[in-house]
Amino acid sequence: MSQLSDAYREMATQTSFNVANKVLPMANMPESLVAAYQGLLAELLQDKDASFSQAWQALPASAQQLMPQAQFHGFYIANAWLQLSRVAQEISEQADTEEAINEKEYDGIFSRLAQQSLKECVRKLKKARTDRSMLNSFKQVMAP
Numbered sequence: 001m002s003q004l005s006d007a008y009r010e011m012a013t014q015t016s017f018n019v020a021n022k023v024l025p026m027a028n029m030p031e032s033l034v035a036a037y038q039g040l041l042a043e044l045l046q047d048k049d050a051s052f053s054q055a056w057q058a059l060p061a062s063a064q065q066l067m068p069q070a071q072f073h074g075f076y077i078a079n080a081w082l083q084l085s086r087v088a089q090e091i092s093e094q095a096d097t098e099e100a101i102n103e104k105e106y107d108g109i110f111s112r113l114a115q116q117s118l119k120e121c122v123r124k125l126k127k128a129r130t131d132r133s134m135l136n137s138f139k140q141v142m143a144p
Contacts, residue, residue, distance in 0.1 A: 009070075017078075045077070067142075087113060
């Protein structure tokens with residue numbers, strides 16, 4: 001993705017925080033998880049593979065008009081964080097030790113989850129064009 005403006009970064013970051021905070025209170029998270037969240041935020045904002053940019057450009061204009069791109073970007077990042085957190089919890093519950101976790105093959109899981117999250121977010125935004133309750137849910141979850 002090309003250089004993002006400070007306003008874009010701020011809106012995406014705030015939206016992501018608002019959405020994630022509704023499910024996982026950020027103030028109660030250990031520092032290591034906050035650092036992981038911030039790393040994910042930075043990586044998905046960079047959009048090195050342009051998957052977010054391409055998905056946004058492929059959306060119908062009627063879907064793009066429902067919210068600013070930066071706000072949708074933040075929603076996507078929060079959704080990816082929540083999915084990653086859920087999977088990490090499942091992995092840690094299944095494995096007895098950190099060594100057992102390291103022995104399993106989880107290579108590429110982040111990329112798959114991010115792509116899955118993006119597809120899910122795009123689907124929801126498209127649906128929100130005709131489903132007022134879905135649009136209202138978007139607005140509610142993104143509000144501070």
